[in-house]
Amino acid sequence: MDSTYIFKPIGIIHSCFKEKFGIPRQSGLVAAAQATLEILPPFDQDEAFKGLEAFSHMWLIFVFHGIPDGKWQPTVRPPRLGGNRRTGVFATRSGFRPNPIGMSAVGLTKICRVEGKLILYLSGIDLLDQTPVLDIKPYLPYADVIPRARGGFAADPPHPSLTVEFTNQSRQTCTELEKTYPGLSDLIEQVLQADPRPAYMRSGSKRTEFGMRIYDFNIRWSVRQQAIVVQTIETESKDPNGTDGEPSIVKK
Amino acid sequence: MDSTYIFKPIGIIHSCFKEKFGIPRQSGLVAAAQATLEILPPFDQDEAFKGLEAFSHMWLIFVFHGIPDGKWQPTVRPPRLGGNRRTGVFATRSGFRPNPIGMSAVGLTKICRVEGKLILYLSGIDLLDQTPVLDIKPYLPYADVIPRARGGFAADPPHPSLTVEFTNQSRQTCTELEKTYPGLSDLIEQVLQADPRPAYMRSGSKRTEFGMRIYDFNIRWSVRQQAIVVQTIETESKDPNGTDGEPSIVKK
Numbered sequence: 489m490d491s492t493y494i495f496k497p498i499g500i501i502h503s504c505f506k507e508k509f510g511i512p513r514q515s516g517l518v519a520a521a522q523a524t525l526e527i528l529p530p531f532d533q534d535e536a537f538k539g540l541e542a543f544s545h546m547w548l549i550f551v552f553h554g555i556p557d558g559k560w561q562p563t564v565r566p567p568r569l570g571g572n573r574r575t576g577v578f579a580t581r582s583g584f585r586p587n588p589i590g591m592s593a594v595g596l597t598k599i600c601r602v603e604g605k606l607i608l609y610l611s612g613i614d615l616l617d618q619t620p621v622l623d624i625k626p627y628l629p630y631a632d633v634i635p636r637a638r639g640g641f642a643a644d645p646p647h648p649s650l651t652v653e654f655t656n657q658s659r660q661t662c663t664e665l666e667k668t669y670p671g672l673s674d675l676i677e678q679v680l681q682a683d684p685r686p687a688y689m690r691s692g693s694k695r696t697e698f699g700m701r702i703y704d705f706n707i708r709w710s711v712r713q714q715a716i717v718v719q720t721i722e723t724e725s726k727d728p729n730g731t732d733g734e735p736s737i738v739k740k
Numbered sequence: 741m742d743s744t745y746i747f748k749p750i751g752i753i754h755s756c757f758k759e760k761f762g763i764p765r766q767s768g769l770v771a772a773a774q775a776t777l778e779i780l781p782p783f784d785q786d787e788a789f790k791g792l793e794a795f796s797h798m799w800l801i802f803v804f805h806g807i808p809d810g811k812w813q814p815t816v817r818p819p820r821l822g823g824n825r826r827t828g829v830f831a832t833r834s835g836f837r838p839n840p841i842g843m844s845a846v847g848l849t850k851i852c853r854v855e856g857k858l859i860l861y862l863s864g865i866d867l868l869d870q871t872p873v874l875d876i877k878p879y880l881p882y883a884d885v886i887p888r889a890r891g892g893f894a895a896d897p898p899h900p901s902l903t904v905e906f907t908n909q910s911r912q913t914c915t916e917l918e919k920t921y922p923g924l925s926d927l928i929e930q931v932l933q934a935d936p937r938p939a940y941m942r943s944g945s946k947r948t949e950f951g952m953r954i955y956d957f958n959i960r961w962s963v964r965q966q967a968i969v970v971q972t973i974e975t976e977s978k979d980p981n982g983t984d985g986e987p988s989i990v991k992k
Binding site: 491492493494495496497498514515516517531533535536537538539540542543544545547549551562563574575576577578579580581585586587589591593620622623624625626627628629630631632633634635636637638639640646 | 743744745746747748749750766767768769783785787788789790791792794795796797799801803814815826827828829830831832833837838839841843845872874875876877878879880881882883884885886887888889890891892898
């Protein structure tokens with residue numbers, strides 16, 4: 489079969505995650521991780537979404553963007569195996585796959601129009617900002633919940649094992665920012681609890697200082713044994729994507 | 741965003757369902773519905789599937805083939821609502837969607853080579869024969885099972901409400917065919933229990949005689965109230981797809 493299939497995004501994600509580092513490794517792991525999905529014309533018709541609000545969760549079928557074409561490998565090294573054991577790409581959810589399609593079950597908070605645009609509000613996401621979305625489907629418990637499923641190497645959820653604290657200074661900054669970014673401290677705490685460091689840095693590495701970007705903030709944190717301390721939260725002086733200063737739709 | 745994405749099938753489904761009529765309305769509803777997934781070159785590398793067998797279930801991302809391009813409608817009439825109430829296409833799993841991508845959680849029985857081809861054996865499927873598959877992902881219980889999900893109009897599984905019986909003649913034919921098609925009677929019984937009739941034919945219609953195609957057999961059945969009787973099972977005299985007589989990979 490030599491067929492190919494051409495798909496067009498129906499929407500685009502606006503997420504607090506501007507880079508891969510820090511993104512939860514699956515959806516649902518960080519409840520405080522919210523995003524909006526902006527539906528693009530001609531798909532932004534109210535009636536196409538009629539009845540969707542009755543579902544608490546939905547599937548997003550999306551494109552792992554930013555992965556160069558044709559760059560798939562038969563095996564990858566999933567973080568759950570410590571990042572140093574290779575397994576078949578089809579036995580993982582890695583983005584480096586023949587067709588870079590992802591799926592993610594996210595919470596649906598509300599659907600409404602903002603400045604004329606049709607916007608879906610999402611929770612528990614694991615999606616990079618600007619992710620193109622190809623499809624939305626309701627999560628159907630009777631078909632999608634398989635209680636007897638065995639989970640291979642990833643049978644159990646990754647347990648958060650880190651404590652997260654803020655310095656006085658970073659706590660103060662966070663409290664101030666929460667006036668514009670409600671839930672920011674919960675978000676930072678949950679993302680860090682899940683330990684976003686690559687596996688090879690978790691043991692044996694001498695590195696203790698890290699930075700990550702959430703919304704347009706640089707968050708610097710340090711780790712000693714199983715304890716993370718948020719050191720500083722600073723506004724990016726310059727946004728490499730050129731959207732600095734523009735109101736983000738994900739903000740309230 | 742004017743981007744488009746081009747995807748190529750990694751495999752193709754060989755299923756007992758040669759036409760839409762009779763296909764279970766979601767995966768997992770008819771346990772006896774088996775199929776094979778033939779992996780196409782250059783994706784048929786053993787190592788790309790290393791570790792997949794440790795998972796009992798996997799997701800297939802596929803294309804609803806045979807749906808003409810550009811034929812989506814903002815609303816559809818899902819069978820679960822009786823087939824006469826319109827709901828938004830994104831609140832359904834209908835194949836008539838902007839990007840005709842489907843997802844299905846199926847059981848994985850085994851992976852092996854048959855005549856040089858890499859074949860995955862599947863159970864509990866809801867897929868038409870010749871369905872192009874774009875991706876395979878492991879079913880991850882910790883991320884994919886959402887116990888608190890509310891299911892909108894399709895909260896509960898459709899309960900089979902029909903009894904299924906065979907005539908002496910059709911039972912005899914079935915027993916004979918089971919030498920080549922093991923589990924055929926279970927399959928026919930489970931498909932019919934789920935009532936494959938379109939909703940508008942279930943009440944008020946005077947039609948009582950139906951036919952459906954499973955493998956290359958024409959199965960004729962009748963329905964009176966809540967009871968189905970399998971009348972005859974006949975081999976198709978002519979296969980419109982031109983594969984008549986060819987050994988099918990789904991057979992054992």
